[in-house]
Each structure stands twice: as structure tokens, then as C-alpha cells.
Amino acid sequence: MSSAPAYLDIDRADAVLVLEDGRSFRGQAYGATGQTVGEAVFSTGMTGYQETLTDPSYHRQVVVMTAPHIGNTGANAEDEESRRIWVAGYVVRDPALRPSSWRSQRSLEDDLRDQGVVGISGVDTRALTRHLRERGAMRAGIFSGERAELPPAELAAVVQRAPRMSGAALAAEVTTAEPYVVPAVGDRRFTVAAVDLGIKSMTPTLMAQHGIEVHVLPATASFEDIRAVGGSGPDGVFFSNGPGDPATADQEVAVLRQVLDARIPFFGICFGNQLLGRALGFGTYKLKYGHRGINQPVMDRRTGKVEVTAHNHGFAVDAPLGAEVRAPSDAAAEPTDYGRVRVSHVCLNDDVVEGLECLDLPAYSVQYHPEAAAGPHDAAYLFDRFITLMTDSTEGDRA
Structure with a gap:
């Protein structure tokens, strides 16, 4: 039997998403590894993820993508809506293993990693979205690598200290x-x-x-x-x-x-x-x-x-x-x-x-x-x- 293609051999660090009400979702790091906090919101677009990421309106928000497969068409220089990625964090269920588009110049994860955007993959985004619809938008944090192993109460405290969107002049x-x-x-x-x-x-x-x-x-x-x-x-x-x-x-x-x-x-x-x-x-x-x-x-x-x-x-x-x-x-x-x-x-x-x-x-x-x-x-x-x-x-x- 032939060995699996190299792009399937992805070793991702552990990651956890923690909401301010205490609920958490475990997954794997996507993009940069580290820690980020912001307001958790969900976006229902099945495409246009590059435009979403570079939309300044998403500043200080942790964006949950409801479409399960993200990154299929990669990233390019023409579809950026501003000079940088603005989202505070990015949450996806199944990241593309490799981009497939004649317009693609690099992978979406390349952009996230290069710009220091901490994300998480492997999350049940449907359950997370239902939770946000029922409880409302709330603060959230993504913690990956060594930070993901800290006690849940300590991570929740980090999230609860983050500034709220109400009253924010951005x-x-x-x-x-x-x-x-x-x-x-x-x-x-x-x-x-x-x-x-x-x-x-x-x-x-x-x-x-x-x-x-x-x-x-x-x-x-x-x-x-x-x-x-x-x-x-x-x-x-x-x-x-x-x-x-x-x-x-x-x-x-x-x-x-x-x-x-x-x-x-x-x-x-x-x-x-x-x-x-x-x-x-x-x-x-x-x-x-x-x-x-x-x-x-x-x-x-x-x-x-x-x-x-x-x-x-x-x-x-x-x-x-x-x-x-x-x-x-x-x-x-x-x-x-x-x-x-x-x-x-x-x-x-x-x-x-x-x-x-x-x-x-x-x-x-x-x-x-x-x-x-x-x-x-x-x-x-x-x-x-x-x-x-x-x-x-x-x-x-x-x-």
C-alpha cells in the first residue's frame, strides 16, 4: 500500500475555545498558535472567507464559520478588502487540506499564520452556533499549544476580563x-x-x-x-x-x-x-x-x-x-x-x-x-x- 500524501500528514497542536459562560470546545490549532480573545460571532457565508477576514468591521471579533469546509479556494492578493486580517480569532470545522483554485496564490492558513491570527479547527461549529443563537453573542477565547492545557477556570477568567463590544469605540x-x-x-x-x-x-x-x-x-x-x-x-x-x-x-x-x-x-x-x-x-x-x-x-x-x-x-x-x-x-x-x-x-x-x-x-x-x-x-x-x-x-x- 502506498503512503499517504504529504499534505495529509498535519501535526496540529491541541486547542480549546472557551466562552464567557463557561462552555468550551476542544479542537486543534489552525493558523497561529497562542492565545486570543474577542466577541464570538458566527458568519453564515459559504464562500468569501478572505473578504470576511480582511473586513475591518470584524475587528476584535472571534468569527465562527457555519459552513463546514473553509479554505478550499485558498487566498490571493485581489480579494483582500483592506491592508490586513482584522478578526481576533477564527473558528472552523474542517479546514481544507490544500487549496484548489486557479486564482489561489497561497493557503488560507498561510495568511492566518503569517499575520499571527490564532484559530481553532475540528470544532462542532453547528453546536457552537446554536449556543450563540440561544445565549447571544459573548466574549470568547482561543487557546492553543501549552495554553490549551491550563485549568479551565483560569482560561475562563481570561475571557471574562476581555472588553465587551458594547461601549467600544473602534x-x-x-x-x-x-x-x-x-x-x-x-x-x-x-x-x-x-x-x-x-x-x-x-x-x-x-x-x-x-x-x-x-x-x-x-x-x-x-x-x-x-x-x-x-x-x-x-x-x-x-x-x-x-x-x-x-x-x-x-x-x-x-x-x-x-x-x-x-x-x-x-x-x-x-x-x-x-x-x-x-x-x-x-x-x-x-x-x-x-x-x-x-x-x-x-x-x-x-x-x-x-x-x-x-x-x-x-x-x-x-x-x-x-x-x-x-x-x-x-x-x-x-x-x-x-x-x-x-x-x-x-x-x-x-x-x-x-x-x-x-x-x-x-x-x-x-x-x-x-x-x-x-x-x-x-x-x-x-x-x-x-x-x-x-x-x-x-x-x-x-x-
Whole structure:
């Protein structure tokens, strides 16, 4: 009998995943060996794992992949959404023994190991996901190698000392250090100031393909910084996705209120949607276990169409789902009448607000990711809607 192929001969160190409520799952090390802590969340995507890992919105989270086989297509330089992997830890059931794709340049585990990301494999991810759905997202730690042999009570204590996601201000930790410009593809139609709260590279790329010159600004950008874009000011303002608790983003909300006061067309996604909600006077709250993955059903209430969408958020806007309402006054800011607002999109799984539309202002937002690399692409029309908003605003100024 011939010997087994070399790639089957993998000697992995022992590892254990410990949740803050004391439940633990044993497995083998995957990626770097050591210790990590973060908020345990699950992602339902069957593909696009490289985009998930490099999405800054996953900063300080231990991501559990519900699909059993991860790493089949390897990793490459084209699918990265930012300059590095952001997840705090990675949990898979069956890692690919070797990648199989013509686009693969290296294995997924190579990336995890090279960037020091501690992971665990061989875990019953279905049982773990059911536990998180029942108990809610919670802190978790992955311990591998010698750390995996420490007493369970000692490991649980490490997890329980980790910071919670509620109250975490993280945009400043993932944003760009310096402004940069993504030029329009072909003729420049519009100029947009994009505030980077954890932006994915595909977002300005898709805007550029629509003829938009995108000026990406740090999360600390002031309204004056925004007004200086392009010399004469931007045609529109975009707030990106990002990690952390929107209740901590007072400075960003204050800047957004100035954008609304100036009637500059605004488009926000994910974290940007939550900040629009706050700017309009609505509250935000933490979801029990959040929405993550690339197969979340959302209804566009304007058209009645259902979109399959990409999500990554653990917080949501607390706004009424009924008829249009007046934007409530924000007691923490100067009272401003922003007119009528309605919930434009809703999640069909749990009726969570997935979009806001201002009816008396040129502003709208969605809670999901219309850039959606590696898919789906049902929500790509939202970039066209931004074009329409800026076109109408420009023509109105000329009139």
C-alpha cells in the first residue's frame, strides 16, 4: 500500500475555545498558535472567507464559520478588502487540506499564520452556533499549544476580563491614517467625500466605476475637511461600514448632522446607517447575535422586492417600522427639523431595520453591504441611487 500524501500528514497542536459562560470546545490549532480573545460571532457565508477576514468591521471579533469546509479556494492578493486580517480569532470545522483554485496564490492558513491570527479547527461549529443563537453573542477565547492545557477556570477568567463590544469605540483603530483618492474610471461625473470608519476597498472601487472620484478621509475628519474636498466641496458624502458601538460615535454623528444641515447628498452603509439613525434622533441597540454572512434576506419596502444581501453588524437602529415619521429631535444636539423619515428596508428574518430614507433631505442609508465582494450583488442598485441623488441635487442647485 502506498503512503499517504504529504499534505495529509498535519501535526496540529491541541486547542480549546472557551466562552464567557463557561462552555468550551476542544479542537486543534489552525493558523497561529497562542492565545486570543474577542466577541464570538458566527458568519453564515459559504464562500468569501478572505473578504470576511480582511473586513475591518470584524475587528476584535472571534468569527465562527457555519459552513463546514473553509479554505478550499485558498487566498490571493485581489480579494483582500483592506491592508490586513482584522478578526481576533477564527473558528472552523474542517479546514481544507490544500487549496484548489486557479486564482489561489497561497493557503488560507498561510495568511492566518503569517499575520499571527490564532484559530481553532475540528470544532462542532453547528453546536457552537446554536449556543450563540440561544445565549447571544459573548466574549470568547482561543487557546492553543501549552495554553490549551491550563485549568479551565483560569482560561475562563481570561475571557471574562476581555472588553465587551458594547461601549467600544473602534473606528479610530481601523481607519486610514492619511486621506487618499481613488480616481474615477473614465470621465469624472462626481466627487464624493468618503469617511473611513472601516471601509472595504471594494466600496470606493465600485464608486469609481460609476464615474465618482472618491476622496477617502480618516474617521476623525471634520466637516471643514469634508467641505475642502475637491476644492469646491464634494457632490456627496459617504459614511462607511465599521466596527464598534454606534453609541460611542458622538463626534462622527455631530459631523453628519452638519452634512445634513448643509443638504449635501448623503449615503451610508452599515455603521454609517446607524450613525444616520443617531443623527436623525433615533436610538441604537445591540442585537442578540447580529447578522453576519452573505445570505440575509432584506425587503426594499419601496419596491417590495426581496434582496439577498451581505451583512456584518451587531447593532441596529431603533426606528418604527410603520408609516413615515418626523425625525425626532436629538436632545444632545441643537434641535433641527430633518423632516419626514421612513424605514426603507427591513430584514425578513427578524424585522430589524435595514435602511433609512429621508423624504425631505437628500439622505439615505442601508444596514448591509452593497459592495458585497464576493457576492451577492442584489443591492448594487444602491450606488445608482446615490448617483441619482447627486444628479438631482446638482440640477436643483443650477435651477
